[in-house]
Amino acid sequence: MSESGYTLIYEPNTASRVSVNEFKTLLEKGKDEVKVDTMKKILISILNGDPMPDLLMHIIRFVMPSRNKELKKLLYHYWEVCPKLDDSGKMRHEMILVCNAIQRDLQHPNEYIRGNTLRYLTKLKEAELLETLVPNVRQCLEHRHAYVRKNAVFALWSIYKVSDHLCPDADELIYRFLYDENDSVCKRNAFVCLGDLNRNAALQYIQDNITTIETLDPLLQLAFIEFIKRDSLKNTSLKQQYAQLITEIVESSSNVVMYEAANTLTVLTSNPASILLAGNKFVELATKESDNNVKIITLDRINDLNKEHPGVLQDLSLEILRVLSSQDLDVRRKALNVTLQFITSRNVEDVVKLLKKELQATSSSNDDKNSEYRQMLINAIHQLAIKFSEVAANVIDLLLDSIADLNSTAAYEVITFVKEVVEKFPELRDAIVKRLIAAFPNIKSGKVFRGALWIIGEYALDEHLIQDSWKHIRSSIGEVPIITSELKTREPLKTEENSNGGGEEHHKKKGGPLVLPDGTYATETAFSAETVDSADSEEKPPIRKHLLAGDFYLGAVLSSTLVKLILRLQESKVSGKILNASKAEALLIMVSILRLGESSLVSKRIDEDSADRIASYIKILNDEQDAENISTSFLEETKDAFKAQINDAEQKKAKAEAKDLVEHAEQVDHAIVFRQLDKDNKAGSKAIDDLVAASGSNVKRESLAPRLSKILQLTGFSDPIYAEAFVRVHQYDVTLDVLLVNQTTSTLRNLSVEFATLGELKVVDKPTTANIGPHGFYKVQTTIKVTSADTGVIFGNIVYDGQHSDESTIVILNDVHVDIMDYIKPATCSESQFRKMWNEFEWENKITIKSPIGSLKTYLEELMKGTNMKCLTPGAVIGEECQFLSANLYSRSTFGEDALANLCIEKQNDGPIIGHVRIRSKGQGLALSLGDRVASISRKSKNASITRV
Incomplete structure (x- = not known):
């Protein structure tokens, strides 16, 4: 006869397990507190597979008479799991005494004890024991206290399901009880039981209460909804009537009832009016419920409804946006995303x-x-x-x-x-x-200025637009040359200083060379002067202000825009006088920016890239020979590149939508294939068939070859005990399967393996102690919980008793390093999110690269493979193989930690790849760990493959 399965409970130390005789002694002589502790240990042992039938009589004699309430509660747990049948399958005689005790408790004056006993009866499945208890359960249906009555209903229902002849009129009893009862919980329990025992009686009760269904107790309304949901699956012809009934229940004042009723309504009918009503109720819940989780759940349901019934909920868009009054950003984001679908x-x-x-x-x-x-x-x-x-x-x-x-x-x-x-x-x-x-x-922002200037350079096509743009750009720069005008503004300040005694202070100034912050000596030329005080910086034109602050990338973009505007003026056949004046002014602005970058007026000198770009633009404006190629590259190719970028983004979005549609949609004439019944694999499912897996036949078994590479040696071959571990990584933990081999000719007594950790690791369970015979084998297993994608180390030792009781031998184990790559997965994010995180994250690890790998793209692929990061830079931007490559990479750990990387590398002529990788993360550990991986990849030869340690 098969035994019932119970939940396994963790036993802290199996080595110190108490014997049956010791349990008997504790039950005989112990006080109530000791008996409580003993009963807990007995329950753990029974639940873990040791029935201990010899204890039954001792528990009846020494535990059952006690009046301690905690002990009585444990006693009922024991009656639930203890062996009630003997070896021949007949009821044990001791259970008669137990049955008498249960009968007394069912007549106990304390309503808690009665109710608790009735709850136990719902778990009792032996008809012989239940037979004598039925009269007492029927009496409890009329008890004065609701706690007893609500449990008595379930007890009667459970007895009927075990053996209907024990209480053949259970449905009639419960039906009468339902009409006579006033307590809401008791009525709910009674209706749940009645719905299972007698469907017609349950329908009759709903019919009798249909006029007041909106005002019924929410618990009973929920029971009605659950019954309707179940019954509609068996009796589809009643769906229309049930839908009308749910339409009335959905107006309930209870939010829980409203949610369940709206959900059920969407299952029962596809009528647009009913779907709109359900959507309205979900919106109402999302706006008036204070819990943010409820708001997100209801918004998800609205989104699902819109996918199932497109176009029906469009009128709810403004109503959904009322949820924006919430202060939680996740709720607001969800509300906006849902509304955009409508x-x-x-x-x-x-x-x-x-x-x-x-x-x-x-x-x-x-x-x-x-x-x-x-x-x-x-x-x-x-x-x-x-x-x-x-x-x-x-x-x-x-x-x-x-x-x-x-x-x-x-x-x-x-x-x-x-x-x-x-x-x-x-x-x-x-x-x-x-x-x-x-x-x-x-x-105000230099980044925004750059974008605006690019738009003007590309899309200001008419002459009047170009002239208007030129005028506003010119006013944003201010007077040029910039250095001369800045020195002029400073002269009145110097005059004022001299009149106030500033000249005297100037003469007192110590002579000698002036040392700059970078350690070089300052020299004064016609283009150098003391830095202007920024007191009047607020009055300066906006672009000029950014240039003085050292933003020369903006200066390079500005120069490019000026070149584009002049080329467009040439195409529009403007008069030579206007064209030459504009060209001269553009050259003056660009030369002025270059000279400003070399002067000491700016807080930061011009960078090489910006200086080269501006110098090349000056040459382009003076180059009359290659005008056609210059015009094509400036006026057409940049716009085409932007158009290709937009088209690429649209194609990716369309592919994602098409993929989602293919995965979740079925053609009208396609056959429905149930995977569980698909023995011929018609659906093309890669998963193992559930029926085959359940039967245990033809199950694909794990190959042992890959496991060999994950076996780590923990001790040496000459140690008295040899140990090796197989490391298995799950989502949030690491399991070590350790094999121990006794290499001596004597028994190793009380041997235990102890593990400890460094980093964000925690040992969950401790391996049990054991005795290993000569040349014997023994396996232990331990689980280590991982809480962060950080480098972790597991170390430990083996301890066993020596020849004398006061001696012990310790064998130190090799360290086990946790590979963080098992917890880092490629991810994707938008450019703005990447930049925001890059600015926010404080930990940066910069790794210098010198790699013999022959190709920049190959190195990028090796880096992505070795670090589990995804390249965010589009392939079109990376382009064909060249001498320089820059890319952004991103990954996310299982624990929600973000890792960002920026790769800048250059291929030297017939030389190695040089450059650097900058890694940023919120925590130091992740940045350092990924840095180690990048360094190891850089050291690999051209043909080396990336393997995990």
């Missing part, structure tokens, strides 16, 4: 107006939460404008108006969005460029 040309304008109000309401605050929320709103508006061209112009005006109030990240998002709109909607280009030019004085 937008059509009919309601897009209303949604954009609401998002505008939200954006304006948050513009006054600059804390991190509000800035992130603003970014989410901008992204949402961006998506709407790209999808619906009729609102694009209106949206651009709004965003460019508010650009002065946004932080640099949000403002850059706006410029990125404007770029895409200008490219996608040619009819809006002139209006958008004019609006962008008007917004120039409000721009």
